[in-house]
Amino acid sequence: MSDAAPLLSVRDLSVGFEGFDGYADVVDGVDLTVEHGEVVTIAGETGCGKSVTTKAITGLLNEPPAHVDGTVEFDGQDLRELPDDERRELNGDRISVIFQNPLSSLNPVFTIGEQLTDTAQFGGDGNTGILGYFRRRFSSTDRSAARERVLELLEEVRMPDPESVMDSYPSELSGGMRQRAIIAQALLNEPDLLIADEPGSALDVTVHDEILSLLEDLIAERDMSILMITHNLGVARRLSDRVYIMYGGRIAETAPTAEIFDAPHHPYTQGLIASIPRLSGESMAGGIGGSVPEYTDPPMGCRFHPRCPYADESCRSSEPADVSFGEQARSACIRHSDGDSGPVPTLQETKRRLSEHEPTPEPAEGNQ
Amino acid sequence: MSIDTLSFDTSGLDRIVSPARRELWYRSYRRFANQPMSVIGLVIVVTITLAAVFAPYIAPYPEQVGSFTDFANAYHPPSLDHPFGTDSAGRDILTRVIFGYRIALLLVAVVLGLGVPVGVMLGLVAGYAGGWVDTIIMRITDTFLALPPLVLALAIASAFEPTLEIAMFAIASLWWTWYARLARGLAASLSDEEYVQAAELAGASRTHILFRELLPNCLSPLLVKATLDAGIVVLTGASLSFIGLGVQPPRPGLGTMVADGTQYLPAEWWISIFPGFAIFVLVMGFNMLGDGLRDLFDVEVEQ
Numbered sequence: 001m002s003d004a005a006p007l008l009s010v011r012d013l014s015v016g017f018e019g020f021d022g023y024a025d026v027v028d029g030v031d032l033t034v035e036h037g038e039v040v041t042i043a044g045e046t047g048c049g050k051s052v053t054t055k056a057i058t059g060l061l062n063e064p065p066a067h068v069d070g071t072v073e074f075d076g077q078d079l080r081e082l083p084d085d086e087r088r089e090l091n092g093d094r095i096s097v098i099f100q101n102p103l104s105s106l107n108p109v110f111t112i113g114e115q116l117t118d119t120a121q122f123g124g125d126g127n128t129g130i131l132g133y134f135r136r137r138f139s140s141t142d143r144s145a146a147r148e149r150v151l152e153l154l155e156e157v158r159m160p161d162p163e164s165v166m167d168s169y170p171s172e173l174s175g176g177m178r179q180r181a182i183i184a185q186a187l188l189n190e191p192d193l194l195i196a197d198e199p200g201s202a203l204d205v206t207v208h209d210e211i212l213s214l215l216e217d218l219i220a221e222r223d224m225s226i227l228m229i230t231h232n233l234g235v236a237r238r239l240s241d242r243v244y245i246m247y248g249g250r251i252a253e254t255a256p257t258a259e260i261f262d263a264p265h266h267p268y269t270q271g272l273i274a275s276i277p278r279l280s281g282e283s284m285a286g287g288i289g290g291s292v293p294e295y296t297d298p299p300m301g302c303r304f305h306p307r308c309p310y311a312d313e314s315c316r317s318s319e320p321a322d323v324s325f326g327e328q329a330r331s332a333c334i335r336h337s338d339g340d341s342g343p344v345p346t347l348q349e350t351k352r353r354l355s356e357h358e359p360t361p362e363p364a365e366g367n368q
Numbered sequence: 369m370s371i372d373t374l375s376f377d378t379s380g381l382d383r384i385v386s387p388a389r390r391e392l393w394y395r396s397y398r399r400f401a402n403q404p405m406s407v408i409g410l411v412i413v414v415t416i417t418l419a420a421v422f423a424p425y426i427a428p429y430p431e432q433v434g435s436f437t438d439f440a441n442a443y444h445p446p447s448l449d450h451p452f453g454t455d456s457a458g459r460d461i462l463t464r465v466i467f468g469y470r471i472a473l474l475l476v477a478v479v480l481g482l483g484v485p486v487g488v489m490l491g492l493v494a495g496y497a498g499g500w501v502d503t504i505i506m507r508i509t510d511t512f513l514a515l516p517p518l519v520l521a522l523a524i525a526s527a528f529e530p531t532l533e534i535a536m537f538a539i540a541s542l543w544w545t546w547y548a549r550l551a552r553g554l555a556a557s558l559s560d561e562e563y564v565q566a567a568e569l570a571g572a573s574r575t576h577i578l579f580r581e582l583l584p585n586c587l588s589p590l591l592v593k594a595t596l597d598a599g600i601v602v603l604t605g606a607s608l609s610f611i612g613l614g615v616q617p618p619r620p621g622l623g624t625m626v627a628d629g630t631q632y633l634p635a636e637w638w639i640s641i642f643p644g645f646a647i648f649v650l651v652m653g654f655n656m657l658g659d660g661l662r663d664l665f666d667v668e669v670e671q
Contacts, residue, residue, distance in 0.1 A: 060565055062498075092571025104562040109584045111389075118580060119570045133575040167389070185570065 005076060007225050008034040008057070008193055013070035015049075015056050015249075024295040026052050028249045030070075034193065039219055039226045041236040041257075043272075044246035047292040050229045051100075053246070054195055057227075058097055059087060074193065092119065096186035098196040102178035102203070106170035112181050113150065113166030120146035120188045153184040157214060176207040183214065187222075196228045201235075215239060233276060237261055242328060245269045248293050248303030255329035263347075265323075265331035268304050270350040288354060302334065309353030310335050310345060399664055406660015412653030420469040427463040435618040443636050453638035455628065461638065464620040465646045471621055472650060475536055475605040476598045482540040484594055487547025492582050494548070495555025496574075502552070509548045517542045517604055525613035532621070535614040539604055543597075550593055554586035561585075588665035596658035599651035606647050622647050 015027035027049045034040045042050045055061050056068050059079060072079040074095065079087065099105040107115050121142060122133075136142050147166075154162035157180040170178055179200050186194055200211035216239060219226065230236055236243050236257065243260050245253045245268065253266035264270045268288070275287040290307035293299055299306050305315040315334055323336040335345055401407060424430045428450075432438075438458035446453045452461035494505040521538035528534045558564055564581045572581070606623030608614035615621025617628065622643045629640030 058569055060569070088568075088571050088573065090571070091569050095569070097566065097569040099562050099566055101562060105566045107563045107567070107581055107585070110580070118572070118576065119567075122570075122572055122576055130575045133573055133579075169392070182566075185566075189571070 006033040007036050007038075007075055008032075008227065009071075009073040010053075010057060011071045011073070013053065013056055013072065014068070015052050015061065016067045017065055018067070019065075019296065021296040025298055026249050026295050027056065028298075030246075030249075030251055032244055032251065032254070034225050034227050036192075037223050037225055038242065039228065039240045040242050040244065041228045041230055041240035042244045042246055043230050043233055043236045044252075045231055045272075045292060048246045049249040050231075050246050051197060052249075054097075054197055054227070054229055058095070058195060092122075092191070093189050094192045096189070096191035096194050098182055098186045098194065098199050100198045100202060102175055102182050102200075103170060105182050106178060108170055111167050111169055112173070113147065116150040116153075116166075116181065116185050116188065117143065117146045119185050120149050149188065150184070153188055154181070156187075157181075157184045157218075159184065174207075175203045176210060179203060179207075179211050180214070183211075183218070187218070190222075190224075192225060194224055194226045196226060198229055198231070201230070201232065212238060233261075233272060245272065248298060249295065250303060250332065252304065252333075253329075253331040255325065255331075259326070259329055265325055265329070265336065265345065266333050267308050267310055267335070267345045267350050269331070270345060270347045271307075271354055274347065274351045274354065289357060302332075309350060309357040396664065400660065403660045403663060405656045406663070409653050409656025409658070409660055412649060413657055416469050416650055416653065417473060419466050420473050423466045423470050427460075427466045429460040429463045430467075432459040432463050433467045433620055443632070443639075445636075446638055452642040453636075455625070455639045456632065456636075461625070461642050464625060465622070465643055467620045468622040468625060468643060468646065469650065471532060471615055471619065472602050472605060472647075475532075475539070476601045478536045479540045479543050479601045480594055480598065483543035484547050484590070487544030487549075488551040488583070488586075488590060490544070491548040491551025491553075492555045492578055492586075495552040496559055496578060496582060498556070498559075502556075505548070506552060509545050509552075512542055513545045513549070515542060518607060521604070521608055522611075522613060525608065530613040530616065532615045532619065535605065535608045539601065539608075543601070546597070547590065547593070550589065551586060554589060555582045558582050558585055588661075592658055592662045592665060595654055595661055599654035599658070602647065602651055602654070 010030060010032045013027060013030040014025070017024045017026060030049075030053055032040070032042070032053075042053065044050050052061070056066075057072050057079070061068060068080070070080075074090065077090075079090070082090070106112070110118075121136060151162055151166070154165060159165055159177060159180045165173065165177065165181070170181075173181065183199070186196075196215075199215065200208040203211065212235060215226075218224075219239065226239075228235075228240060240257050242254065242256050244251050245260070245266065247268050253260065253264065253269045255265075260269065261273065264273050271288040288307055293303055293306070300316050301318055302308070302311070302315045302320045305311040308315065318334065320332045320334040322330045322332050324330045333345065419426055427433070436457065436459055438454075441450075441454050441458035442456055444450050444454035444458070450460050450462065452465060455461055455464070490505050490509070494502040517539055520542055521535055524538035524541075525534050558581070564577060567577060567581050605614055606621070606626070609621040609623030610627045612624075612627065615624045617624055625643035626640050626647070629636070629638075629643070632639050
């Protein structure tokens with residue numbers, strides 16, 4: 001762990017939405033950090049709040065309807081306090097984002113070459129004014145220099161036949177090619193922090209694998225921090241230095257990648273890891289019973305307790321505190337601290353209990 | 369299937385327009401050409417526009433447009449010399465219809481030329497900015513929208529001296545509202561598209577978002593709307609002229625000519641009927657073209 005301040009530091013981030021069913025408390029007190037040059041993954045099942053967390057970090061949530069609380073510090077600046085114009089300077093120049101769906105992240109009416117050249121020319125340069133914008137847009141030297149860089153980047157992301165891709169519309173490219181174009185676009189202005197929301201997961205398995213090995217190579221070549229979102233533990237294990245496991249809008253556990261897969265502490269993490277199908281056939285078939293909680297009426301106490309095989313009355317009544325397991329690892333489960341009254345969860349024990357456990361049924365809805 | 373199958377040497381052409389883009393144009397052309405109605409509409413609009421532009425060279429008796437009188441030839445029914453007949457002053461009606469198209473299309477050009485850019489820019493800014501900017505722009509738009517164009521044009525035209533120019537600006541001063549509404553709705557929904565958010569997160573300026581992300585992506589519905597609207601502008605102008613608040617005699621407004629001819633109905637029917645039919649053909653042309661474009665771009669436009 002470096003001594004310098006982390007590149008990205010999120011403290012006590014909460015996001016909620018006002019809806020017809022009441023207030024949905026989607027992200028609750030999330031703390032996370034990304035060090036310089038570190039690759040960090042947020043993993044969790046669908047609906048655990050990982051995408052909303054990244055949207056809050058990137059400032060994509062409109063407030064209202066969203067209520068965002070907490071600080072998002074990037075390199076010492078609180079992003080949430082920054083005026084819009086300074087924010088635009090950081091975007092693209094120092095922070096880049098890759099969205100999940102490679103088709104909808106590209107403008108359908110311009111060729112790849114045109115829009116990537118725009119990004120190269122204008123990324124992180126939000127304040128040129130209308131006239132300045134058009135002067136640069138039509139300056140042929142500026143434009144062709146930017147175009148050269150786009151070509152270089154397309155080569156770097158191993159785009160087949162980059163010259164003709166430059167003249168193609170997004171609809172004319174395959175999913176893998178679009179994903180490569182988007183990765184190239186995100187890297188054009190050499191960001192310090194890349195935020196990637198499930199890169200390539202919309203693609204089929206073989207192409208997804210190619211994209212992941214491309215990302216591996218890019219991570220090796222570049223001095224870049226990455227915050228990645230995934231529901232795929234394999235991706236987390238393959239690419240990241242450290243993993244956050246998220247459940248029900250809270251961080252359940254975080255640890256360096258090797259540790260979390262060797263010795264998971266939280267029953268939820270243990271359940272996830274036990275659910276990974278293995279060729280030896282020793283995986284349990286059922287996974288973790290139940291589903292992510294209703295955010296308008298989250299479970300009291302630990303949000304995982306309705307599905308947790310260790311849950312008892314104390315899990316319902318009190319919120320679990322973080323328990324530290326070494327310098328970078330912590331886990332939020334009440335069982336860690338009361339070794340006397342029950343077992344400190346172990347992977348084997350969790351596996352055994354989960355196969356017998358029935359999740360607590362949702363409380364019946366009363367008349368409203 | 370591409371046009372390159374004809375194996376011409378296209379390397380020179382490729383440098384100007386890439387083969388991918390040429391193919392795209394070609395495919396769009398094929399789709400458009402497969403709709404007979406829209407092709408007919410396009411032919412009508414182009415023919416009438418050309419006739420209007422070159423009216424002095426095409427019209428059989430260009431000297432008879434204005435305050436020309438030849439009472440010996442008045443009330444002449446349609447004949448080879450005067451295919452649409454002559455009016456009460458002995459002027460050739462075909463000539464006056466061709467010049468009338470000139471005025472009608474000038475009206476369309478001015479009203480849409482002012483209304484579309486103003487409305488679209490206001491709408492895009494409102495839709496993209498949201499918040500109080502949106503509220504202010506759209507409430508002002510709603511205020512203008514509450515006034516029927518014909519009624520406001522009536523009021524303005526009767527407050528000033530009724531001329532073609534006054535009528536034009538009266539119509540144009542209201543016409544932008546529909547484009548503001550349409551562009552605002554399009555911009556608001558496009559702002560949630562991932563590629564617009566991606567551009568924002570890539571640090572693009574507001575100018576870039578407006579002109580490179582939002583505007584190009586709402587051009588097709590706007591073009592369809594403008595084409596369908598052109599016919600309505602023609603009708604509005606003709607209505608104003610018909611009740612005497614638009615084009616003033618002796619200038620050859622189509623609506624003015626219809627109004628002038630009504631007093632000679634039904635005996636000298638050609639004085640009214642041919643200018644009326646001319647309005648009908650032009651409006652039909654715009655509508656058929658607009659419908660064709662709508663099918664081509666596959667957009668929905670409220671009418």
